[in-house]
Amino acid sequence: MRFIVDECTGPAVAQWLRSQGHKVISVFEDCRGIDDEEIIEKAVSEESILITNDKDFGEKVFKEGKIHHGVILMRLSDESSAAKIEILKRLIAHHASTLPDNFVVVTEQGLRIAKRD
Numbered sequence: 001m002r003f004i005v006d007e008c009t010g011p012a013v014a015q016w017l018r019s020q021g022h023k024v025i026s027v028f029e030d031c032r033g034i035d036d037e038e039i040i041e042k043a044v045s046e047e048s049i050l051i052t053n054d055k056d057f058g059e060k061v062f063k064e065g066k067i068h069h070g071v072i073l074m075r076l077s078d079e080s081s082a083a084k085i086e087i088l089k090r091l092i093a094h095h096a097s098t099l100p101d102n103f104v105v106v107t108e109q110g111l112r113i114a115k116r117d
Contacts, residue, residue, distance in 0.1 A: 001096065002069075004043045006052035007032060009074065012081035013051065013088065020092075023048075040066050049099055051088070053079065061103055062114075073105045083108075 005014040007027040014026035025031075025046060027039060034042070036056055043050040049070035050057065057073060060066045072091065076083055087106055091099070095111070098104070103114040 001092070001099070002046060002048040004039065004046060004048040004050050006039060006050065006054055008053045009051050009084060010081055013084050016085045017088070036060060040068060043071075044069060053084075058103070058105075068101075068103070070100045071103045072099065073103070075105060075107050077108060 002023045003017055004025045005017065005027065011026050011028045014024045014029065017024045025042065025048060027034065031042070036054065037060075040050065040057065040060055044067055047069050049072060050068065051072045051074070053074050053076070055073060055075070057071055061068055061071060072088075074084060074087060076087065087108070091104070091106055091111065095104070098113055101115075105112045
């Protein structure tokens with residue numbers, strides 16, 4: 001799978017995804033400081049699923065109607081890299097086919113999927 005990992009999600013998540021064989025762009029490592037608009041545009045141009053902790057992307061997708069190839073919004077009480085990686089490990093293992101083109105909100109308790117029209 002192809003992912004773009006937002007700066008707030010961190011480089012450890014990007015490194016773990018790479019170790020699992022995924023193609024990953026890390027905002028923190030590759031284009032630090034770009035704004036949300038540029039991030040979502042980069043994710044679209046790279047045909048990548050955006051992984052973020054920034055709920056502003058919900059507004060971009062649902063209020064502004066931004067096109068995307070998939071967004072994973074992690075709303076975790078424990079925002080450590082280890083917790084993010086554990087959540088992603090389970091998410092990819094059980095829901096990989098659901099991730100492209102959908103907006104997925106994942107918490108420690110579960111997930112919600114908003115399918116793109």
